[in-house]
Amino acid sequence: MASFENMENRDLNRCENCIIRQMHSFRALRKDELKAMSDSKETRQFKKGEPLFKEGDRLAGVFCVRNGISKLSKISDNGKEQIVKLATKGEILGQRSVITSEQTNLSATALEDMEVCFIPKSHIENSLHDNPAFTNAVLKHMASELKIADDTIVNMAQKTVRQRLAEVLIYLHTNFGTDEDGYLYLQLSRSDIADVVGTATELLIRTLTNFRKEGLIITSGKRIKIIDNKLLNQLIQGHS
Amino acid sequence: MASFENMENRDLNRCENCIIRQMHSFRALRKDELKAMSDSKETRQFKKGEPLFKEGDRLAGVFCVRNGISKLSKISDNGKEQIVKLATKGEILGQRSVITSEQTNLSATALEDMEVCFIPKSHIENSLHDNPAFTNAVLKHMASELKIADDTIVNMAQKTVRQRLAEVLIYLHTNFGTDEDGYLYLQLSRSDIADVVGTATELLIRTLTNFRKEGLIITSGKRIKIIDNKLLNQLIQGHS
């Protein structure tokens, strides 16, 4: 019996032991909540390019990313895609729409092969109902998401494509890191980068070319390596 | 004694009786919480143009708008102001930064003479700590703010000034209504409208002029009247 419990404790597929949990509001869940969650959760695989859900879907639960990266995006009225956020290991997707009991506002698509836990929404609802610590943690998280979103609004409205690209490159660098050669780990397609920046693919490529000519970056195929972090950072602020 | 209590109940300056309260998450507060809040709240007046707080301030509490309208804005790195949100009667300002115990991310400025209740943050913190219904209400509210912000990101990134202006006009119409002549009640300055739309004042004015020529709106001084709501709405979506 003791050894059985031990085994269970070591099982990394159990939410109780999931390292991912440490990274976000699920940290505030009690043991019993985690156990129940773990018993009814479902692990799913998504291949690169597959949608986790689409804008307007009604979700029966939330997705907890164990591995891989996904984009959260929306098609604007004039038909162009805008990527609002990149979500990676440890992030919860679909939380917002479960909280408000609405349809999802954004689509989620795998940018790499992904491993994702699907957690039925009843668990979230129950915990929101009777675990104030959890609710508070979620609230804090949502508050900082809102801050980021507000800042993004200002950037989109006021900055040039050049500045926004510089910002995105640094974001990709600090959040997803580099491979052994110093190239950005996350290899987005040119058109995905354009959709993050909020511009056309052609202009995105031209701006990348400029950066290369100015010695700010090096490219090798689709891979990008940041050379002059400092100048890139200056770019974001002052005009030039 | 009985008559005294009666008087107190009718006193509209008491949070317990404040009509504003019905409009938002404060509805979820208990009577005792409201009483305590009411005893330590402070009513303040702000004149048109005065700041309630500035980006980067540390707030000792939140502001509950009783009357008047304010803008929440931020100066971008290249020095231009972007208005992120207009807040009116019944809205709570500074809530986000109190929740995350951070400096404010946005500045708040009165666009009209305002009457505002200042509520020390301890009340919010206490209620978040021991009134789950309140926390949930705040969470829901923040979740829908986040949705709005995400949509704004997409609009800013993908729509033209013409489309964004159409959107803002309709927003002003539906949220703040019109005077008896059908003109928009909220008379923003041209440069404030430009700061909401995210463009230069000159272009804003030109776009307004185009709308006038096309019979979509009428202007009289700074006042604006929407004539063709339908066409304006179509504009926002399809290109034209």
Next chain:
DNA sequence: CGCCATGTTGACCCAATTCAACGAGAGTGG
């Protein structure tokens, strides 16, 4: 080997910013 998706470049056009000038109304002080 050839196909299809993705990356790249050129040229053109429209959208948006910027600088400059001017007019009109709202105080304000003489």
Next chain:
DNA sequence: CCACTCTCGTTGAATTGGGTCAACATGGCG
């Protein structure tokens, strides 16, 4: 009361930034 200034609205014209279309390269991948 007028002249003054200040801010705000408005218009013109020049310039830059960004979007679009079309052509072509490149590079996995069946």
